[in-house]
Amino acid sequence: MMTPSREDYIKAIFKHNEKGTKLNNKDLSENLSVSAASTSEMIRKLIDTGHVDRDKTMGLMLTEEGKNEAKDLVKKHRLWEVFLVNHLGYSWTEVHDDAEVLEHVTSSKLADRLNEFLDEPKHCPHGEIIFGNSEEVDDSTVSLASLTIDDHGTFQKVSDTGELLEYLEVIKFKLNDDFKVVKKLPYEGPIVVEVNGLEVSISYHAAQEIFVLKHH
Ligand SMILES: [Zn+2]
Missing domain, CATH: 1.10.10.10 (Winged helix-like DNA-binding domain superfamily/Winged helix DNA-binding domain)
Structure with a gap:
């Protein structure tokens, strides 16, 4: 940086x-x-x-004032991510660096116009909410690493870090897919999930950065 x-x-x-x-x-x-x-x-x-x-x-x-400023920045960041993915053909692994630069030079007027242009999206490409467009309800997701065999769930969001996203692209991971945990190896070994009829092995470390909605 x-x-x-x-x-x-x-x-x-x-x-x-x-x-x-x-x-x-x-x-x-x-x-x-x-x-x-x-x-x-x-x-x-x-x-x-x-x-x-x-x-x-x-x-x-x-403070409340500091929080508002932070949310404003994060909102700009996530709006640019949506724009880059939906309109300029970026993949979700590529957006971070450019969104990081753009958020600092975006006026509130530009952010508002961008928001309108994008039809007030509720989430960024990584599944994080866009403040003002989505309700800030208590986060009900849990990390994939906390699940056990036979648990079912839906992939909801992932941490926005380059390394993890590249890994997820390799294993063809997609948000909103339903899955079932079929194997969990001891000592922080990989977690094997069944997604769309295929078994995918996800490293424990990555599973800690993947957040899911557990089905009951
Ligand atoms: Zn994001």
Whole structure:
């Protein structure tokens, strides 16, 4: 990454807060590959402007204002992903880098027009919701890695990281496919699922980044 901007800090804190994991300055500087000094300087600024607060148990937390700014950025990112996939022939593995650049140069006017043009899509190509278009209900998905043999489910979303997406393309994985767990090997071994009549083996590590809706 180039020198992270103020917006990158806000997004990084947002991602942690969403996951509900504790975050301190040190984690954040490692996360963004920047020095501890630049991180504390930026955090001080963000606290001064009312975007970030320090919580005793959770560490760095976005304020309502910080959260709104983060959601705005993430929305722009996901709208561009939809545009690149639906209109410029990108695959879901290719969109991340360009969407990452575009989100920072998109005015609210452009974002609104893009949203209209795309017919207010509810999800990005990776299955993540687009704020404002989708209701923010409590996430009812669980990781594929948490399922056991004979569990049924539907693939719902995946983490937006290049390595995982390339792997999923190799095994011809698609969102919204129904599957059944047929084998789960011990010691974090692969999980074998049956999808569209075919058995596919998914590494445990990847299964932790794939989120599914479990059928009951
Ligand atoms: Zn995405």
